[in-house]
Amino acid sequence: MRNRRKKFLFIFLFLSLIFPLITFSQVDDLKQKIKEYQDQIKELERQIKIYEENIRIKRKEATTLKNEISILDNKINKTKIEIAKKEKEIKKVGLEIEQIQKQIKNKNLEISDLKEKIKKFIKKIYQSDNKNYFHIVFSSNYLSDYFSLIQTNLKIQDQLQGILKETEELKRGLENEERELKEKKTELEKLKKELSSKKNELEEDRRMKAYLLKETQGAEWKFQTLLAQARAEMQEAEREISRLEKEIRKKLAEEKEKQWQELEALGVVVFSWPVPNEGITATFHDPDYPFKKWLGEHSGIDIRADYKTPIRASASGYVGRAKYGGMGYSYIMLIHPNGFSTVYGHVSEIYVEEGQYVKRGEIIGRTGGIPGTPGAGRFSTGPHLHFEIRKDGIPVNPLNYLP
Numbered sequence: 001m002r003n004r005r006k007k008f009l010f011i012f013l014f015l016s017l018i019f020p021l022i023t024f025s026q027v028d029d030l031k032q033k034i035k036e037y038q039d040q041i042k043e044l045e046r047q048i049k050i051y052e053e054n055i056r057i058k059r060k061e062a063t064t065l066k067n068e069i070s071i072l073d074n075k076i077n078k079t080k081i082e083i084a085k086k087e088k089e090i091k092k093v094g095l096e097i098e099q100i101q102k103q104i105k106n107k108n109l110e111i112s113d114l115k116e117k118i119k120k121f122i123k124k125i126y127q128s129d130n131k132n133y134f135h136i137v138f139s140s141n142y143l144s145d146y147f148s149l150i151q152t153n154l155k156i157q158d159q160l161q162g163i164l165k166e167t168e169e170l171k172r173g174l175e176n177e178e179r180e181l182k183e184k185k186t187e188l189e190k191l192k193k194e195l196s197s198k199k200n201e202l203e204e205d206r207r208m209k210a211y212l213l214k215e216t217q218g219a220e221w222k223f224q225t226l227l228a229q230a231r232a233e234m235q236e237a238e239r240e241i242s243r244l245e246k247e248i249r250k251k252l253a254e255e256k257e258k259q260w261q262e263l264e265a266l267g268v269v270v271f272s273w274p275v276p277n278e279g280i281t282a283t284f285h286d287p288d289y290p291f292k293k294w295l296g297e298h299s300g301i302d303i304r305a306d307y308k309t310p311i312r313a314s315a316s317g318y319v320g321r322a323k324y325g326g327m328g329y330s331y332i333m334l335i336h337p338n339g340f341s342t343v344y345g346h347v348s349e350i351y352v353e354e355g356q357y358v359k360r361g362e363i364i365g366r367t368g369g370i371p372g373t374p375g376a377g378r379f380s381t382g383p384h385l386h387f388e389i390r391k392d393g394i395p396v397n398p399l400n401y402l403p
Contacts, residue, residue, distance in 0.1 A: 030099040037092035044085040051078035056288075063294055065216055065223035072209040079202040086195040093188045100181045107174045114167045197279055197304060204382030207370045215371075227294060230378040233329050234295055237345075241321065241333055245341050245393055248320045252335070259357045263316055264337040271401045272360060274314045274344060275367060275385050279304040282381070284397040291379060299395040300343065300388035307369040307383045308349065313358045314342050314387070314402075322350045330375030331386075332364055341393075345386030348375040 054074045061067050216222040252260045282289050282302035289298040317334040320341070324330050330347040346368035358364055368376040369383045389398040 030095050030102070034092055034095050034099070037088050037095070041085055041088050041092070044081050044088065047081050048078055048085070051075075051081070059288070063227065065212065065218070065220050068212060068223070069209060072205050072212075075205045076202060076209070079198055079205060083195065083198045083202065086191055086198055090188065090191050090195065093184055093191060097181060097184045097188065100177050100184060104174060104177050104181065107170050107177065111167060111170050111174070114170070118167070193278075200304075200306075201281075201382070204370060208382065211371050226378055230291075231294055233325075233377060237323075237329055237331060238299075240323075241331075241341075241343060242393055244320050244333065245335060245390070248318065248335050249339075252318065260318065260337075263318075263357075266316075266337070269315050269336045269338050269340045270360065271314045271342075271389065271398075271403075272312070273303070273402055274311050274342075274387055275303050275305045275309050277303065280399075281384055284395070284399065300345070300386050301398050302381070302384045302386050305367045305383060305385050307373070308366040309383075309385070310363045311344055311347065311365045311367060311385060313360055313362045313364050314389070315340070316360045317342070317358060319352045319354050319356045319358060319364075322352055322354050324350055325375060325377070327372065327374060327376075329377035330368065334358065334364075339392040341390045343386075343388035343390070345388070346376050346380050346384065348373065 051074050055071055055078070058067050058071045058074065212223070215226060280301050281304050282298050284298065284301055286298045311332075313334060315334070315336050317336040317340075319332065320335045321331070321333040323332075324347075329345065330350065331343055331345040332347055332350060332352065333344075334342045336342065344365065347365045348368040349366040350364070351366075352358060352364045367383060367385045368374065368380060370376060371378050371380050387398055388395050389401050390396065
């Protein structure tokens with residue numbers, strides 16, 4: 001009987017053993033590296049704010065060639081730091097992914113060990129249950145041995161229950177970490193896109209600076225002449241858009257064309273993004289719009305788009321204007337029912353003709369690039385689409401209408 005007691009005691013102690021601990025030194029090293037990157041990112045953010053303040057101050061000053069070059073220099077330096085920050089963020093997220101993967105591996109190992117432990121539990125309980133308790137009772141000199149056996153089995157079953165609970169908790173933790181891993185991978189892809197966008201922005205600012213220096217040859221009077229030409233060009237486009245929209249809308253109402261009546265019968269005008277939303281570089285009435293002082297409020301949004309990205313009609317409508325300005329400012333205006341119209345500016349190629357009807361999503365042209373390229377105008381801030389939505393001739397915030 002003593003041997004039997006020792007046997008059950010051995011089983012109980014065996015089941016209570018802690019499995020060989022997984023070394024977490026690698027995970028600790030990763031945590032330390034992640035912390036270092038976080039500190040470096042904070043320092044870069046501090047430097048970015050300094051350049052942002054410099055740009056803000058310069059934009060309040062008079063519009064001169066010297067100031068514009070200074071703003072561009074600050075923007076270039078700011079973007080360089082933003083690129084460095086994105087690179088640090090990518091490395092940090094990469095380490096976080098590695099950390100989660102190690103934690104997932106550790107949890108899988110723990111779960112495997114617990115499964116083996118459960119198997120041994122069940123086997124021992126099965127072996128114990130197969131014993132003839134009546135034989136134990138009547139062959140034993142002491143009835144207390146029987147009760148001791150039952151008590152030991154109950155302890156084993158309690159221990160098994162605890163291990164099953166621990167396994168379930170590990171599985172839930174594993175599911176959470178796998179979900180976090182998926183989110184981190186998505187974040188990593190987003191950061192990579194943002195890094196690519198920042199590199200493009202850096203090149204755009206460098207090209208803009210080179211363009212200004214080339215066109216003005218460092219002369220302030222030449223810069224002011226460029227400025228005046230750009231202002232006149234944009235004011236003419238604004239007058240033209242306002243005049244034509246009224247005339248065309250009146251004409252369409254009087255002539256009662258079948259296609260226009262069909263559009264009106266649809267009721268609500270549904271808008272979609274004219275180019276993929278890769279980022280807004282200037283918002284509606286943007287307080288930081290660089291040309292606000294001499295062109296007025298920014299009447300639309302600037303959507304980042306690579307040079308010659310296809311432009312799609314944001315809503316079905318009538319082509320009211322398709323102006324190709326050569327090396328100047330090119331744009332397309334569509335007339336829609338319910339008093340809506342849309343304007344697509346800095347267009348390098350135009351695929352529609354005035355008087356034509358287009359459907360939502362139909363390609364109507366391609367986006368422009370930096371000054372000195374077709375359709376961009378004299379002061380484009382780089383490859384993008386200037387997009388406006390107007391209601392009853394007045395510009396409204398496109399973001400209130402886009403999905």
